[in-house]
Amino acid sequence: MSPAPPTSATYDSASASAALHAALLATAPVVTAGAPDLGRAVFVGSGDSLASGLIATGFGHRAVSAGDVAWSEALPAACDTLVGISHSGTSGATVKALRMARTAGLKTVAITSQAASPLADSADEVQLVPTLQVEEIVPCAGHVMLAQGVAAVCGVDTSSFNEALAQSLDRVRTTIDAQVRALPDTAPVAMSVLSLPELCSGADFWVLKLIEACGLAVRGVPLEESGHVDYFIGPEQHLALQLMGPHGRPRFDRLAEALRTTGQTVRQVDVRDLIDPDMRDADILRDIATAVAGTWFAHGAALRWGRPPFRGGAVNMDARHIKLDS
Structure with a gap:
């Protein structure tokens, strides 16, 4: 190993x-x-x-x-x-x-x-x-x-x-530090990451990094589908993370209220202003900056919950099983 x-x-x-x-x-x-x-x-x-x-x-x-x-x-x-x-x-x-x-x-x-x-x-x-x-x-x-x-x-x-992303990092760090401080003290049983297609790449990256860092079951789900399915999750502790860009804010809010009534913990992560909206190709840059945010959030969450990344060294990291077969 x-x-x-x-x-x-x-x-x-x-x-x-x-x-x-x-x-x-x-x-x-x-x-x-x-x-x-x-x-x-x-x-x-x-x-x-x-x-x-x-x-x-x-x-x-x-x-x-x-x-x-x-x-x-x-x-x-x-x-x-x-x-x-x-x-x-x-x-x-x-x-x-x-x-x-x-x-x-x-x-x-x-x-x-x-x-x-x-x-x-x-x-x-x-x-x-x-x-x-x-x-x-x-x-x-x-x-x-x-x-x-x-x-x-x-x-x-x-x-x-590269320069645009470098300029975004202070805003990414401020956003994620606040989110990590607001997390529950103990790890949930599982997590859902909710998003709209404007953040499809970044949201998928959040799922991957939360699994790697925390060793927990995490799923990505389109915003509206969460309203039809996640409403029934429980009674175990579940954390729903809403990644919110420029669109769909009223729907995010309404769904968050509904999920909380079923006992879920909901955290709304506002990534709308990670990138200046007037910047050229702001939508793509925001998606990439959201992915960086997910990495830092996952690391912070893992340590807050006492779950060191990669299960504290218990995972074989040579990745031989996914490499080209010689």
Whole structure:
């Protein structure tokens, strides 16, 4: 078993913010010579990479688990281009899916930080993303860059994104510090993360990081579907986290009131102002900043509840089971 990432008894959000801020400003931006003609594209990845791929849904494309393609041995219907996302370029299901698509004559694109990787070798075109050099316990750096890579492939000029995200971090930290302080003293049995599609990537990332950091069952659910299903959760202690962007505020409020009547704990997390709404591509930047917020919230929650990230080193972190089979 390889060693787990280090844990700490307290979470220093100021230091985490400063480190990520410095890394963003020291890292070259994600650039592309020109977005490829994607046609009807499907973006595939696993875990954090799939969360990054959800950025593409805002452009009318689809994002699905690479494993759904690879292990069912069936390419998505009505797909002209398959885009594989993997920071290391060695995620087994993603590489297999891209190879399947290439063999079938589809256009293939890789988004990765490694030009010399099996994923890059399996693609007609490669969108490289730089690596953020920052030490993390609960990681978000890979997603921050891969999400930009997805936006770039979709035709967005991401050259100013690192600076814009760096400028958002003080607001992210202020928001999350307040949320962590307001959490219950003891861990819930499970959690739900509620959102609208404008935060689909960031919300998915919250689910992933809460599972990693806290070792609890967490699910993501569309806002309205929560009103039809979560109302019946109980009587065990359940925490509902509402990620609220610019839209749907009255519905969030009404649902929060209803869930509280059934004994649930509801925390409303306002991410509307993490990014200046007048900034170019504010919606995409807000989604990425929301993901960073989820990482810091998950780490803070885990330590508040005495659940050190990655179950205190009990989890095998070599991830051999998801890498490309040699």
